[in-house]
Amino acid sequence: MATPVTGPSVVTRRGVLAAAASTLLLSACGRDGGREDAVARPTPGHELVIGATLELSGPGAALGVLQQRALAISAAALNEKGVAVGNLRRRVRVEVLDNRSDPRLAARQATELGRRNDVHALLGATLAETSMSVIGVAQKLRLPFVSLAFGDSIAVPLAQRAYVYKVTPDAGDVARRLAQLISSEGLRRVVVLAEDGLHGDSGVRAMRGALRTAEVGLASTVRLPAGRAGMARAAEQAVAAGADGVVVWATAPHSGAAARALRAAGHDGELFFDAGAVAEETLDRPNLPAVEGSYAVHPSSLGGSTIANSSAAGRAYRDLVSAYIRAHGAYRGFAPYASDALLLISTAARLADSVDRGRLRAYLQNQVTDGLAGMYSFTPIRHSGMDRHSLGVYRVDGGAWNRLS
Structure with a gap:
């Protein structure tokens, strides 16, 4: 078993930031300092192997399938040149397994992948419950795991999450923006109409505090x-409170179903969603x-308004959108968290000059990266890295998400 590398004598944020000047995104786009590098190719027989447990079926498929598609596109882009790790260029091989939205199956898959010597890191699980089932495995096997799920408890308490990282925004940051809006x-x-489970729990806690700070009353939770059973009754309870608006804190497909139930129950006021609601299914005709x-x-x-268009991340995002449209016909603006998880792990391997699990973990927790969804800033005391300034406010107009701020 690889020995974790820790301590400021091994990794410093200054060193990481200096090394990050030559970003992996440029390699993924086929650019290096503005010039094509036609010589670089993956070194035969050398790979960076990442296991992915995703909800490709079951209730979580509305999010999981989107992430699988983005992951395949980003892996193919990286493999045009490979990832420079030491004096080798490693091909990225992502092994994707369908956990069927079942936490127990996700844990078994993580165990099987983690016991293999050739698997260097793990990503996936778009549902909080499936991610939570993987955390114990990742810690026990000392396997770096980048979660794509919503729920603040995924990344804390830190003492029990040393190998665990989260790319989705924190509930507190989302709640503050919603309350201000x-x-x-x-x-x-x-x-506040919140889904059952860990994600809903995070939202309820965060919205209570954010609404109080914004001096907005909370009529009911x-x-x-x-x-789906009982959705209509929950909506009727929300409407009965007689509030001006409803915050739906739920991941797709529950968010869209909740909106329909609220309108059917007579709510004609404002609707507000957290980030977990954004998926292709949310804007479907029903x-x-x-x-x-x-x-x-x-x-x-979301809505194609990515980070600065002239940046490496902006170019990589546009490439992903173009490839996604060619492969799947339409792109509805979901955040490509899986692509960013792949970028984070690949960048850690490049900076570490190694695929050793302990070194990957050390460089993940000292990484500042401009991703496709937003900016990430991880530290040894913060494993939930989405920067709050990467969040924007959007409204559905004409069947599309449009950025307001």
């Missing part, structure tokens, strides 16, 4: 059922009448 719209009282005019707080990739 609600206040600026002149709403005085809102209901209603929890959505785990399945949901569109209910979500038209609603708001969401989401990373900057």
Whole structure:
């Protein structure tokens, strides 16, 4: 088993920032300092192997399938040249497994992957519950794991998450933006309609504090059922509170179903979504009448308004969108968290000059990276790296997400 590398004598943020000047995104786009590098190719027989457990079926498929598609595109882009690790260029091989939205299956898959000597890191799990089931395995096997799920408890407490990292935004950052938006719209009282589970728990806690700070009243907190049964009753309870607006804190597909149920129950006021609601399914025809005019707080990739267009990240994002449209026909602005997880792990390997698990972990927790969804800044005391300034406010107008701020 690889020995973890720790301590400031091994890795410093200054060293990481200096080394990061030549970003891996440029390699993925086929550019190096503005010049083509036609000589570089992956070294035969040498790989960076990443296991991925994703919800390709079951309730989490609305998010998991999107991430699998983005991951395949980004892996292919990286493999045009490979990842420079020491004096080798390693081909990235991602082994994707369908956990069927089942936490127990996700844990078994993580165990099987983690016990293999040729697997260097793990990413995936778009649901909080499946991610939580992987955490114990990652810690026990000392396997770096980058989670794509929403829920603050994924990355804390830090003492039990030494090998665990999260690329989705923190609930507190999203809640503050939502509360500021609600206040600026002149709403005085809102209901929080939150899904059952860890993600909903994070949202309820965060919205209570954020609304209090923004001096907006919380009329009621209603929890959505785990399945579709009981959705109408939860919506009726929310509408009965007589608030000006409703914050739906739920991942797709529950978010779209909740919006439909709220409109059917008579809510004609404002609707607000957290970032977990943004998926292709949310803007599908059955949901569109209910979500038209609603708001969401989401990373900057939504609606095609990515990070500065002239940046390496902006170019890589446009390449991903073009490839996605060619392969799948349409791109609806979801955040490519899986692509960023792949970028983070690949960058860690490049900076570490190694695929050793302990060294990957050390360089992950000292990494500042401009990703496709937004900016990430990880530290030894913060494993939830999405920068709050990467978040924007969006509204559904004409069946599309449009950025307001």
